[in-house]
Amino acid sequence: MTDDILLRTDSDGVAELTLNMPNRLNALSDAMLAALQAQIDQLATDQTTRAVILRGTGKAFCAGHDLKEMTAGRQAEDGGKAYFADLFNRCASVMTGLQRIPQPVIAEAHGIATAAGCQLVASCDMAIAAHGTKFGVNGVNIGLFCSTPMVALSRNIPRKHAFEMLTTGKFIDTEAAERLGLINRAVPAEDLSAATRELAQTVASKLxxxxxxxxxxxxxxxxxxxxxxxxxxxxxxxxxxxxxxxxxxxxxxxxxxxxxxxx
Structure with missing residues (x-):
């Protein structure tokens, strides 16, 4: 177990990382990004872990960046420029780190995965979602084009669909997410953890x-x-x-x- 905002359990070669800020919809706050980066750094040299599951507690998988923290960052003399640059660099390090560690990473999505939360799903090697999960890169709705989530999203789904999501802010459901390739499959909510665990254990059983x-x-x-x-x-x-x-x-x-x- 790590800090309370990010929980870790290990069994049978599978590490389960759980985003644990349900009151903030598991937003990627500065602390959450730091906790994720610490786990990624540890997993990079971990010789016993063979697969990783990434999930969230509460009503949502992840609602993206913490807008309250981003707003507070504007109070700096430069209007937040240095803070925002550092924030997006740290976020990119987490997203690319998930693909650079040796273990396959499986996103276990439920509720919503929006903006950088959708980016998190797209950055994982595989993803299983509960029926009813909504995915979106909806920053454009508040005047912020999801340019960094775009990098991962456009490498997962066809470009015209990615561009439509980015410019309209509309959400897609699990049926569309599976058809477009954002997730591997959708399962009933009550079967989500078992389905993800089964996939992780199958991967962990290989050389x-x-x-x-x-x-x-x-x-x-x-x-x-x-x-x-x-x-x-x-x-x-x-x-x-x-x-x-x-x-x-x-x-x-x-x-x-x-x-x-x-x-």
């Missing part, structure tokens, strides 16, 4: 070294031209094939027995 090298390669190759991506991915496959545990996994498959992995 950690293979998933680690594969996750890094996934995000590297997707930014490359196809020929370059194949060359890079081929090198990664060579490295993976040379793992002792991969050799054991292939031998076990051929011999029709469970693998005896060291990692």
């Amino acid at each position: 950690g070294a293979a998933v680690k090298i594969g996750k890094e390669a996934f995000y590297e190759q997707i930014q490359m031209p196809v020929d370059q991506a194949y060359a890079y991915a081929g090198d990664v496959m060579v490295q993976n094939m040379l793992f002792r545990d991969t050799e054991e996994g292939i031998a076990a498959f051929l011999e029709k027995r469970p693998p005896e992995w060291e990692q």
Whole structure:
């Protein structure tokens, strides 16, 4: 367990991180961003955790940035310029950090995921949502275009749909979120935790070294031209094939027995 605003439990190779500011709809306050960054930094070198679940308490997954803190930041002599620049840099570090740590991260969304909260879902490697969850990048409704959430959103769903969400501020439901690729699937609210846990445990049961090298390669190759991506991915496959545990996994498959992995 970390600070009260961010809870952590660990079992069977799965770390569960719970945003715990229900009275603020789990807003990404300065303290929440700091707590998330601390966990990301720890997970980056964690050799025992193989999957991560990210969820929120109360009525919402996450309602985005803390607007009260942002308003207070305007009181500085520069009108908040330095604070806002630092805030969005810290937020970007958390979002990219989720994709850089070796463990797959699964968002468990419910209620609403708005603005930077929607960005948080989009930044996770996978996402499962409760039926009825609403997703939006609705900053435009208060005169603030969701430019940083746009980065993650536009890398998850088709650009025209992303642009419509950004310019209209309209929310999408779980059916649209699944169809567009923002979430993997939606389940009844009462099944949400079990479904997310099942997915996390399935991931955690795989060879950690293979998933680690594969996750890094996934995000590297997707930014490359196809020929370059194949060359890079081929090198990664060579490295993976040379793992002792991969050799054991292939031998076990051929011999029709469970693998005896060291990692």
